[in-house]
Amino acid sequence: MAYSEEQEMVLRRAALASLILEQRQEEFDRARRTxxxxxxxxxxxxxxxxxxxxxxxxxxARNYTKTYNQHWREQGRSTPYEPFPDWAFFPIVLEHxxxxxxxxxxxxxxxxxxVTWIITAYFTFECMLVPEREVIVQTMTDLKGxxxxxxxxxxYQSQPEFLRQKFPVPKPIEKQxxxxxxVGSSKIWAIPSGQGKIRSYHPxxxxxxxxxxxxxxxxxxxxxRAGGVKKIVLNSTAAMSWYFDFTHDAETT
Amino acid sequence: xxxxPLQTALQKLNDVPVQFPVPVIRGVNIRAKKNGLxxxxxxxSAVPGRxxxxxxxxxxxxxxxxxxxxxxxxxxxxxxxxxxxxxxxVFNAVLGNPALYQMVVISDPHWxxxxxxxxxxxxxxGITNATCLLKxxxxxxxxxxxxxxxxxTELYLCGEFYRYRSDEWTxxxxxxxxxxxxxxxxxxxxxxxxxxxxxxxxxxxxxxxxTNIYQTYKKNGMWPMKAxxxxxxxxxxxxxVMSDYWKGIVRGRKPRLYIVCRTLSxxxxxxxxxxxxxxLLWEMRRAKRVQMTSxxxxxxxxxxxxxxxxxxxxxxxxxxxxALRSPTEIPGWEGVDAELEKLDPTTRQIRAxxxxxxxxxEGKIDFQTGQPRKGKGALSIDLRRAPxxxxxxxxx
Numbered sequence: 320m321a322y323s324e325e326q327e328m329v330l331r332r333a334a335l336a337s338l339i340l341e342q343r344q345e346e347f348d349r350a351r352r353t354x355x356x357x358x359x360x361x362x363x364x365x366x367x368x369x370x371x372x373x374x375x376x377x378x379x380a381r382n383y384t385k386t387y388n389q390h391w392r393e394q395g396r397s398t399p400y401e402p403f404p405d406w407a408f409f410p411i412v413l414e415h416x417x418x419x420x421x422x423x424x425x426x427x428x429x430x431x432x433x434v435t436w437i438i439t440a441y442f443t444f445e446c447m448l449v450p451e452r453e454v455i456v457q458t459m460t461d462l463k464g465x466x467x468x469x470x471x472x473x474x475y476q477s478q479p480e481f482l483r484q485k486f487p488v489p490k491p492i493e494k495q496x497x498x499x500x501x502v503g504s505s506k507i508w509a510i511p512s513g514q515g516k517i518r519s520y521h522p523x524x525x526x527x528x529x530x531x532x533x534x535x536x537x538x539x540x541x542x543x544r545a546g547g548v549k550k551i552v553l554n555s556t557a558a559m560s561w562y563f564d565f566t567h568d569a570e571t572t
Numbered sequence: 573x574x575x576x577p578l579q580t581a582l583q584k585l586n587d588v589p590v591q592f593p594v595p596v597i598r599g600v601n602i603r604a605k606k607n608g609l610x611x612x613x614x615x616x617s618a619v620p621g622r623x624x625x626x627x628x629x630x631x632x633x634x635x636x637x638x639x640x641x642x643x644x645x646x647x648x649x650x651x652x653x654x655x656x657x658x659x660x661x662v663f664n665a666v667l668g669n670p671a672l673y674q675m676v677v678i679s680d681p682h683w684x685x686x687x688x689x690x691x692x693x694x695x696x697x698g699i700t701n702a703t704c705l706l707k708x709x710x711x712x713x714x715x716x717x718x719x720x721x722x723x724x725t726e727l728y729l730c731g732e733f734y735r736y737r738s739d740e741w742t743x744x745x746x747x748x749x750x751x752x753x754x755x756x757x758x759x760x761x762x763x764x765x766x767x768x769x770x771x772x773x774x775x776x777x778x779x780x781x782x783t784n785i786y787q788t789y790k791k792n793g794m795w796p797m798k799a800x801x802x803x804x805x806x807x808x809x810x811x812x813v814m815s816d817y818w819k820g821i822v823r824g825r826k827p828r829l830y831i832v833c834r835t836l837s838x839x840x841x842x843x844x845x846x847x848x849x850x851x852l853l854w855e856m857r858r859a860k861r862v863q864m865t866s867x868x869x870x871x872x873x874x875x876x877x878x879x880x881x882x883x884x885x886x887x888x889x890x891x892x893x894x895a896l897r898s899p900t901e902i903p904g905w906e907g908v909d910a911e912l913e914k915l916d917p918t919t920r921q922i923r924a925x926x927x928x929x930x931x932x933x934e935g936k937i938d939f940q941t942g943q944p945r946k947g948k949g950a951l952s953i954d955l956r957r958a959p960x961x962x963x964x965x966x967x968x
Contacts, residue, residue: 406618406619406620407597407598407618407620408597408599408600408614408618408619411576411577411578411596411597411600412612412614414576414578415578415612421608421609421610423609424610424612425605425609425610425611425612426611426612426613426614427611427612427613427614427652428613428614428615428652429614429615429616429649429650429651429652430616430649430650431616432614432616432618432619434614531654556648556649556652557648557649557651557652557653557654557656558648558654559654559655559857559858559860560654560860563654565605566605566611567591567838568590568591568605568606569838569839570839570840571881571882
């Protein structure tokens with residue numbers, strides 16, 4: 320069954336709301352049963368757990384967070400919230416993204432491969448671990464950008480309590496704007512396609528999703544490069560476009 | 573420490589040409605661009621349950637593949653073939669449909685135009701952009717033996733010269749003319765239509781008076797050309813190709829426009845193609861409408877215009893097809909003659925005065941000269957009456 324963009328948005332909001340309720344219950348239970356102050360041993364144990372959970376992007380994505388799936392019922396799943404599937408190409412994508420020898424990463428893909436999810440996971444993980452990371456997500460429209468931000472929020476919220484406490488958000492997730500996700504002093508925010516949108520920003524990372532369908536994507540890419548961005552990730556399915564010409568070294572006349 | 577599959581693949585990239593895909597794992601490959609950047613390609617077969625070589629994957633493939641509206645869409649969305657749909661919604665309905673593609677594109681290597689057919693051509697000048705000469709063949713007038721009606725004009729686009737500036741080609745007028753003069757059948761071309769801007773006196777010359785680009789071509793021995801005066805709108809061009817030349821071909825009607833191409837490619841093939849149009853087809857398959865940003869779409873309708881890029885062969889096609897499509901204007905005096913032929917000599921005298929004044933009142937002939945008037949933007953092309961060779965080239 321296919322959902323419209325608005326329906327998908329409602330479902331995502333419902334999913335987020337249910338997670339938030341769960342967390343509040345956890346907080347309530349903890350307040351009733353445990354002391355706020357932790358002993359050194361407990362703190363050390365938690366630090367060890369955090370270190371283990373964040374030892375690698377793939378390790379974290381696979382074991383300490385969850386994605387959501389709007390089609391879970393039709394696909395016979397027991398829950399809409401599941402960890403990233405154990406697909407062999409996910410760690411390869413993350414290894415490629417983590418490699419700093421080249422700042423531009425170009426992806427082309429078949430449909431429905433969860434590539435946007437895994438790239439969002441990479442940027443969310445970076446923002447949690449490294450202070451003052453700024454990442455811009457550029458998509459065809461604002462609404463599509465909000466979806467990527469929702470992915471990031473969901474990945475953050477789906478983590479166990481000890482990770483959320485270790486990497487707190489400056490503002491409760493439900494109070495953060497649709498177009499931004501803030502964690503610690505880092506943030507990811509969404510902008511629509513088009514030239515001039517990235518100008519005046521100097522983010523650490525730019526994630527252009529479905530680049531082949533974005534008008535003026537070539538100009539936006541040049542603007543990102545000129546802005547000193549350290550990680551530029553372009554991802555798209557196939558379409559006759561600037562992105563197609565660019566990735567294929569196509570001659571134009 | 574052992575290398576990861578990605579590290580191994582990246583190392584192999586040093587030993588293969590650019591754009592050569594190196595497999596990382598099943599369904600994932602990586603290739604290098606000219607500028608050294610790498611492109612990672614993620615095919616659905618990388619997902620365990622979708623690898624068609626497995627039983628589960630074969631089932632998935634069968635189910636998903638049959639669910640798409642067309643194989644072209646499947647190829648585009650899942651096989652990452654951007655060309656599959658043959659141009660974004662412009663010529664897609666025909667070029668993206670394998671059965672219709674077969675109808676309008678002649679790929680038989682043994683096909684050649686009938687030597688009795690008329691030759692026409694379109695020309696687009698460019699220096700940094702491509703220079704293009706497109707050759708078309710128009711079969712002679714024929715009548716349906718059953719209905720007795722005249723068959724509609726057909727056009728076979730078959731032959732092109734396509735060159736743009738590159739390391740090995742400066743794309744200057746002189747070298748282009750030399751190459752174009754090698755094109756077969758052009759010596760008997762009825763006409764060559766060119767972009768009107770090359771006839772404007774906009775080029776500074778040594779003598780002082782400004783000259784035009786056409787003069788430069790002429791000096792270098794190019795055949796005489798005429799300025800195209802027909803409709804220049806891209807939107808109309810697409811419309812007349814799709815709904816006129818290719819009208820009803822879905823229902824089995826014979827197309828009136830054919831493109832000859834035996835060497836289809838996903839990149840331009842600069843050079844002289846005597847009986848082939850690979851670059852025209854390349855452009856048509858890439859044709860797309862102007863994309864607008866979400867902000868622009870808030871206040872404007874989506875654009876119908878085509879992107880003004882990679883459209884040089886299409887411009888020449890527009891000139892040829894647009895010219896042939898315009899109804900031929902029969903000179904006024906011929907109309908009068910035809911009218912009077914049926915009458916006896918006495919009535920003819922009286923009738924002639926009446927017919928002449930009627931034509932003059934309708935603005936079809938000039939009162940003074942009796943010659944047809946040149947209407948604004950009207951294009952008068954009559955293949956039947958054109959001289960056997962180009963004006964000024966009547967030799968032997």
